[in-house]
Amino acid sequence: MNDDKYFLPTIRDEIDRLHSLHFLLHHIWKSNFSSAMEEKLQWGGAKVLDVGCGPGTWVLEMASNYPLASFTGVDISAIFPAEIKPQNTNFIHADILDGFSYPDNYFDFIYLRHLAVALTDEQWKNTVMEELVRILKPGGIIEIMESDVYWSNEGPISQKFKSTYIEDLRSRGINLFVIDKIPEFLQHNRHLVDFHQDTRQCSIGKWAGRVGELTADNTVQLFRILKYRYAPMLGCSNDEYEKLLTELLNEIDKLQPYANSYRFWATKTII
Numbered sequence: 001m002n003d004d005k006y007f008l009p010t011i012r013d014e015i016d017r018l019h020s021l022h023f024l025l026h027h028i029w030k031s032n033f034s035s036a037m038e039e040k041l042q043w044g045g046a047k048v049l050d051v052g053c054g055p056g057t058w059v060l061e062m063a064s065n066y067p068l069a070s071f072t073g074v075d076i077s078a079i080f081p082a083e084i085k086p087q088n089t090n091f092i093h094a095d096i097l098d099g100f101s102y103p104d105n106y107f108d109f110i111y112l113r114h115l116a117v118a119l120t121d122e123q124w125k126n127t128v129m130e131e132l133v134r135i136l137k138p139g140g141i142i143e144i145m146e147s148d149v150y151w152s153n154e155g156p157i158s159q160k161f162k163s164t165y166i167e168d169l170r171s172r173g174i175n176l177f178v179i180d181k182i183p184e185f186l187q188h189n190r191h192l193v194d195f196h197q198d199t200r201q202c203s204i205g206k207w208a209g210r211v212g213e214l215t216a217d218n219t220v221q222l223f224r225i226l227k228y229r230y231a232p233m234l235g236c237s238n239d240e241y242e243k244l245l246t247e248l249l250n251e252i253d254k255l256q257p258y259a260n261s262y263r264f265w266a267t268k269t270i271i
Ligand SMILES: C[S@@+](CC[C@H](N)C(=O)[O-])C[C@H]1O[C@@H](n2cnc3c(N)ncnc32)[C@H](O)[C@@H]1O
Pocket: 002, 005, 006, 018, 019, 022, 051, 052, 053, 054, 055, 057, 074, 075, 076, 077, 094, 095, 096, 097, 112, 113, 114, 115, 117, 118, 119
């Protein structure tokens, strides 16, 4: 379903990368969400939707932390667990741009993480936000998580990969810097109130310990997965591309970059 619609191949390496990124972000934030959902999730009966859930790592962890709530993950790639999963989870293979068959005011909590790579500005603003707010209950919360594209202390090799990445997505109409507009999408929606945001700094590279090292490896893994497209775009052979990835890790160790991870959330108005 997804091959021409989403830019990343859904191969084993990408699934592993998303699992690992989930645990890195959880470690950095010390939580799976920031909005005031704790009590509702504990009381029971809360319905939660993870939009573009990938392999479902967030859903699976949340479902075991909150056994009385029910969790649904939706993704255009069926890379989530099909059969072996907790009873309070459900995964749906669907394109979020087709809309949902849920009635209005259905979910208590809607969560999206790292969908900047998947949607055009237009799709964010006019399709996805509108539809998600429709199926969110009054008093329910929508929380969106994204990370910086560019790092602080970024070196030339890293910039070379990033500009290829940005260009690749731009050719599909996707603006990776949509992160700057997400507060606006939430604040300007007439059904949403009580906007908040929070930030954590992530250090990248061995200099920052094991988490920093794994974060750097995650980036290298992303660019390795994209080698089949980016090596030709950069005019190098596969071997030269691999060498560039090794140089990227060396550059990271030397320059000690860091970047921010963001959470934005708002509540659907009761009136
Ligand atoms: C970068 S991954 C993030 C996955 C997950 N949210 C996480 O944080 O681990 C983006 C996900 O969005 C999914 N996706 C992209 N376009 C989509 C669409 N139109 N409808 C549903 N899922 C989509 C991709 O298949 C991919 O799993």
